[in-house]
């Protein structure tokens with residue numbers, strides 16, 4: 625059993641969707657290490673439960689498909705029951721889609737928008753009663769984070785459906801930042817560039833398995849000359865969720881080594 629050691633989120637409670645893998649997992653680990661009580665919500669029961677067991681005290685897992693409103697409400701209820709409240713919602717779960725726009729059939733359109741956008745909206749609605757209580761209880765308030773993407777603030781060919789879903793999240797970030805400011809709930813989005821996670825291979829169908837070539841090409845688009853790692857996104861999430869960011873709301877922050885600066 626490993627207890628939280630830092631204090632940047634001491635005594636706060638976070639619910640992180642898609643917390644079993646990749647960027648979500650890195651954020652779970654980072655938040656937990658900074659004293660946060662973390663509920664991992666994911667459809668991947670095996671990985672999610674194993675991560676909660678590994679972290680031990682201060683971490684728990686709830687099986688949750690965030691596209692299902694009832695499961696979102698159950699995940700929030702489980703968080704409140706386990707940790708006594710909810711201060712931070714990180715709506716991070718999402719999935720890839722790459723390919724020509726014409727190749728996206730009805731099922732794909734529905735799935736990508738449901739998983740990447742509508743699921744996050746439903747989870748926010750489920751969490752708002754608890755977040756409103758936290759916003760009223762603490763001077764620095766409560767926080768909502770979305771994992772959008774650089775595709776939420778820019779575009780490139782063959783990512784149309786994914787790009788629509790992530791632009792939607794950035795629009796939601798701005799709208800909710802204004803709507804929820806009176807409730808002392810801050811809303812921000814994190815916009816990572818391509819980052820090495822299990823999702824990466826699913827994004828690269830055109831490279832037919834030559835991931836090394838893909839990595840070289842991606843790195844060449846990053847002014848800092850190195851690929852972002854999952855911990856870079858987790859560090860940004862930690863800052864935006866913490867009281868250090870108490871005056872920041874409505875932002876879409878690229879984690880991109882300067883890619884969006886051009």
Ligand SMILES: NC(=O)c1ccc[n+]([C@@H]2O[C@H](COP(=O)([O-])OP(=O)(O)OC[C@H]3O[C@@H](n4cnc5c(N)ncnc54)[C@H](O)[C@@H]3O)[C@@H](O)[C@H]2O)c1
Pocket residue numbers: 641642643644645646647648665666667668688689690691716717718719720739743771772773774815816817818819820821822823824
């Ligand atoms: N990896 C990248 O390059 C990158 C870049 C920008 C944005 N993102 C975004 O980051 C987020 C996390 O992606 P990742 O790279 O860590 O991928 P990942 O595949 O490693 O992790 C995604 C997690 O979400 C879970 N998940 C999927 N559908 C779900 C659902 N309906 N309900 C609950 N959980 C669900 C999966 O089980 C998995 O644990 C996604 O929203 C993705 O679009 C990723």
